[in-house]
Amino acid sequence: MTPAMTPAAAPPDTDTVLEVSGLSVEIRTEDAAVRAVDAVSFTARRGETLALLGESGCGKSMTALAVAGLLDPVAEVTAGSVRLADVDLLAADERTRRAKAGPEIAIVFQDALTALNPVYPVGVQLAEPFRIHRGLSRVQARRAAVELMARVGIPEPGARVDSYPHQFSGGMRQRLLIAMAVALRPSVLLADEPTTALDVTVQAQIMRLLRDLRTEHRMAVVLITHDLALVAEEADRVAIMYAGRVVETGPVDEVFAAPRHPYSKGLLDSMPAKARPGEPLRSIGGSPPDLSAIPPGCVYQDRCPRVRDRCRAERPPLRAVEGGRRASACFYPHEVPNA
Amino acid sequence: MPDPLVEVRDVTKTFSVRGAGRAGGGRSAGRLRALDGVSFDVRRGETLGLVGESGCGKSTLARTLLMLERPDSGTVRFDGTDPFALGGPELLAWRRRVQMVFQDPFDSLNARMSAGDIIAEPWRTHRTLYPTARARSARVRELLDLVGLRPGDADRYPQEFSGGQRQRIGIARALALDPDVVVCDEPVSALDLSVQAQVLNLLAQLQDRLGVSYLLISHDLSVIRHVADRVAVMYLGRLVESGTTEQVFQRPLHPYTAALISAAPTMDRAGRAGRIVLEGEIPSPLNPPSGCRFRTRCWRATEVCATGEPPRVERSASGTSISTDSHGHRAECHHPLIGEPDELVTV
Numbered sequence: 001m002t003p004a005m006t007p008a009a010a011p012p013d014t015d016t017v018l019e020v021s022g023l024s025v026e027i028r029t030e031d032a033a034v035r036a037v038d039a040v041s042f043t044a045r046r047g048e049t050l051a052l053l054g055e056s057g058c059g060k061s062m063t064a065l066a067v068a069g070l071l072d073p074v075a076e077v078t079a080g081s082v083r084l085a086d087v088d089l090l091a092a093d094e095r096t097r098r099a100k101a102g103p104e105i106a107i108v109f110q111d112a113l114t115a116l117n118p119v120y121p122v123g124v125q126l127a128e129p130f131r132i133h134r135g136l137s138r139v140q141a142r143r144a145a146v147e148l149m150a151r152v153g154i155p156e157p158g159a160r161v162d163s164y165p166h167q168f169s170g171g172m173r174q175r176l177l178i179a180m181a182v183a184l185r186p187s188v189l190l191a192d193e194p195t196t197a198l199d200v201t202v203q204a205q206i207m208r209l210l211r212d213l214r215t216e217h218r219m220a221v222v223l224i225t226h227d228l229a230l231v232a233e234e235a236d237r238v239a240i241m242y243a244g245r246v247v248e249t250g251p252v253d254e255v256f257a258a259p260r261h262p263y264s265k266g267l268l269d270s271m272p273a274k275a276r277p278g279e280p281l282r283s284i285g286g287s288p289p290d291l292s293a294i295p296p297g298c299v300y301q302d303r304c305p306r307v308r309d310r311c312r313a314e315r316p317p318l319r320a321v322e323g324g325r326r327a328s329a330c331f332y333p334h335e336v337p338n339a
Numbered sequence: 340m341p342d343p344l345v346e347v348r349d350v351t352k353t354f355s356v357r358g359a360g361r362a363g364g365g366r367s368a369g370r371l372r373a374l375d376g377v378s379f380d381v382r383r384g385e386t387l388g389l390v391g392e393s394g395c396g397k398s399t400l401a402r403t404l405l406m407l408e409r410p411d412s413g414t415v416r417f418d419g420t421d422p423f424a425l426g427g428p429e430l431l432a433w434r435r436r437v438q439m440v441f442q443d444p445f446d447s448l449n450a451r452m453s454a455g456d457i458i459a460e461p462w463r464t465h466r467t468l469y470p471t472a473r474a475r476s477a478r479v480r481e482l483l484d485l486v487g488l489r490p491g492d493a494d495r496y497p498q499e500f501s502g503g504q505r506q507r508i509g510i511a512r513a514l515a516l517d518p519d520v521v522v523c524d525e526p527v528s529a530l531d532l533s534v535q536a537q538v539l540n541l542l543a544q545l546q547d548r549l550g551v552s553y554l555l556i557s558h559d560l561s562v563i564r565h566v567a568d569r570v571a572v573m574y575l576g577r578l579v580e581s582g583t584t585e586q587v588f589q590r591p592l593h594p595y596t597a598a599l600i601s602a603a604p605t606m607d608r609a610g611r612a613g614r615i616v617l618e619g620e621i622p623s624p625l626n627p628p629s630g631c632r633f634r635t636r637c638w639r640a641t642e643v644c645a646t647g648e649p650p651r652v653e654r655s656a657s658g659t660s661i662s663t664d665s666h667g668h669r670a671e672c673h674h675p676l677i678g679e680p681d682e683l684v685t686v
Contacts, residue, residue, distance in 0.1 A: 205617075227604065228532070233608050287534065
């Protein structure tokens, strides 16, 4: 074992429902295997929102898919565990996995139109989880579907239960997906960019719905997003990802006020809201590394303003800082200026 | 007052839509009023931010400026001339003056053309601009340098570039015809935050150097707030509020503007507490509400909003002059957000 800390191992916590540790995912390409997720660890707790924050290609969505067991066949989990209550879903056989994860882990995707089946009425799709996992009759399941539609704020659910997905607006489709996800009262809800495709006034509605449902069901929400402001408003804790790795994690307020990784600092500085009008924005030079050719040492070395020889030679593990509340994968976490 | 480069007055554009009834409703043909009496100016060297949610008419407005749509009524003037009255070589010469940067740098560049060919392509239509091969290749190198790419990049293909670099190629292409106005339709929304900042800085830098005006369409209010000099807010085909960026963001007059600003997440968690969360979604533009278009979602709406077109109101700092041009801070609303003891006049 490396001296890297597993954040989950820090305070013993009865509210922990999902514990991901050392998760690695590789994608097989014609030439080689690319490690899209590299030793990612995090925990999700009841009634709390954890944000997986990062830019495109950082591995945040791949992490969520691996946890939900929905990876594309070309991708494969090569290491790590995903513990739900006391079962390791990755080690369990398919049957156990389904019985356990099916009702307990739910996922909401960004694009609600492609996530819904266009050839079935929404009521049939909403009733499916009740039929499969609860064994309800067609009539009972349909009634449950109508109740769910009402709960997520779809007007006239009784009349619209037989409508097809294309007959709903973008915001209503996202409500339908959320309804489907929370149908069986899961303990973990993975929300992958749930509002990115929506207009801002509708985003506000959807985020409010997710917050209410989280409280109502005491769910753990894992919010996967690239939007720092959304994280600031919605999440309790954040794990910032870069090039397949978690580079920093901790309570959102603390991380955003005093980042302990140069990438977190660079991201926060790039926000237009941080700059004075008329002045140039700060940005991170260069672009993320090619995942198939990650250099030895730190994944952020090529863009880091404070890079040193050690960073090029040795990969910094995710280590506890600030008395274990937070962790950073930087050799010099305390040299990062406040945001 | 700097003279306006573009003057748009009372522009209306209606599309006939077949078989696209209300969501969940019938299939009858409808009239979609994408622009409904829109007036605004774009001045030389300024950035006008255009804000609004999907279906509000932003793109139709941009296409009208690009002369890709002809308005049903109203006028568009560039330097005092109506481009829609032109034809032949004169029209061609006019088209050069407004160019566009597209949203998606992955879809908007032809993968089979080199960066140099992409940037030079507009000159195949506008042949007189750089008539010789030598002049064209020198200009391509200049443009690449201008947008922060290397001269050697001319021979590389789009897929060899990152998203941010591709957007730089798109910007170079837009500048190839030395335009006066560049319409930037969500120029950074497909880019990562750290790269987005680089591209926004480049746009600002180019404006300083070239004096070009931008019509910047963005859903990201923090981008608009940082980049735009003035802001116009659209809702269901109408321009409901306009003013300087500071006026509109700090003291919005129209309830929709206030809700839009309030709905955008900020880094301040406390900001969520006083948030205005609108009910419902934008009504179908095929069947817009009577009177004020926003009344179905407005918490200030009363009976008058359903019957009468909302009056144009203007907030004036001095409270002395009634201005009938569109340079001030104005909105269309029966119940504007006044709140402060300043003069509000109906124009």
